């Protein structure tokens with residue numbers, strides 16, 4: 001085409017090069033270049049646009065600034081509201097990302113139904129036909145009051161439709177299918193995704209409309225498009241889970257209006273996503289009993305204690321260097337705990353492959369899970385069963401000491417509620433915390449005490 005040229009753009013920092021490069025000379029990212037088409041004529045209009053109009057541009061003393069009152073709307077799914085920080089904020093832009101088929105469109109159609117009770121919702125789809133959406137809506141039993149549909153990918157046309165309809169919430173499924181006339185690049189390219197997002201953010205901020213953008217993820221699991229996308233929006237929510245299993249977890253990677261620790265748990269059913277207010281019960285549902293290598297732990301996600309089970313499999317290796325695989329547990333943490341057990345207890349993991357897994361696809365990024373990981377590992381190595389009604393909470397230090405962790409009484413309480421009768425906890429918490437539940441507490445000072453827990457158990 002005349003007036004256009006092909007360039008390669010780094011999807012991390014937007015460095016532009018006339019030829020493809022393996023490594024970005026600006027930000028150092030590998031394999032980050034994607035092909036794009038740009039106009040040879042400079043685009044004056046694109047440069048002039050601003051992200052958001054925040055009202056005044058005067059210099060004001062800090063002490064005189066007003067505290068904004070965020071107006072939040074409940075989405076009807078309290079699990080999602082919790083992750084958002086208490087509901088969808090007016091004028092905010094939320095990016096919802098997730099693997100294909102995880103249920104992004106399903107979630108958004110479900111919430112547009114509830115949002116529709118109080119707000120006018122425009123659902124823009126660039127991926128599915130009206131018929132497909134209607135079919136899904138029927139399956140989800142969406143009433144669709146105050147819900148308007150638009151199948152369109154042209155941002156200018158969408159914004160024009162918005163000016164006419166005056167919705168209070170706009171859902172864009174997905175941002176990668178949108179294109180704006182401001183840029184000559186192809187839909188889905190770095191430049192287009194960025195420009196389209198900017199247009200929606202500008203609309204949201206200037207008119208107080210809440211915008212939810214669906215974002216695809218690429219092979220590596222990050223959001224397809226420029227990294228700046230995540231900086232531009234107010235909140236980035238990730239919808240995760242194993243597609244073959246039915247539960248889904250939603251977490252905030254970024255949130256300007258709430259904490260990022262909270263998670264929301266859902267179950268995918270024929271009738272759509274169902275909230276799981278008691279994730280522990282779900283996670284423990286099919287747990288194997290009376291078998292070595294398992295230990296329960298209670299982690300705290302945001303304000304909620306969640307009991308999960310750690311599984312370890314330690315088996316003699318047939319490789320020159322033994323394998324270490326962990327699912328849901330940080331690699332370095334795994335190596336660290338293995339090293340502590342080798343050094344302090346003289347346990348031989350070096351001739352064994354070690355597989356670790358957290359049941360239910362939960363990510364345990366808390367050191368409070370150390371003790372349970374250690375117990376699961378020793379249990380598998382020695383073929384000793386850890387009682388099913390025992391839960392372990394505590395962090396391990398490099399000298400083998402068991403360090404205190406936060407919220408132990410809250411964790412123990414949740415375990416007691418679920419029927420656990422013994423809790424292995426750090427001595428420090430045992431001595432300093434107040435416990436008001438009916439559970440046997442076993443204080444642990446160091447990794448040597450861990451052996452005592454294991455010692456009197458049957459072999460399996």
Ligand SMILES: Nc1ncnc2c1ncn2[C@@H]1O[C@H](COP(=O)(O)OP(=O)(O)OP(=O)(O)O)[C@@H](O)[C@H]1O
Nearest residue numbers: 098099100101102103104105106107268269270271
């Ligand atoms: N009866 C059903 N018919 C179709 N899908 C169903 C049904 N019951 C459950 N599902 C679930 O709905 C999922 C599709 O959800 P959805 O279309 O919302 O995903 P998505 O994240 O929007 O995917 P994409 O990235 O392709 O747009 C399926 O993967 C399946 O797990």
Ligand SMILES: [Mg+2]
Nearest residue numbers: 104105127173
């Ligand atoms: Mg979809």
Ligand SMILES: [Zn+2]
Nearest residue numbers: 010013024027
């Ligand atoms: Zn770069």
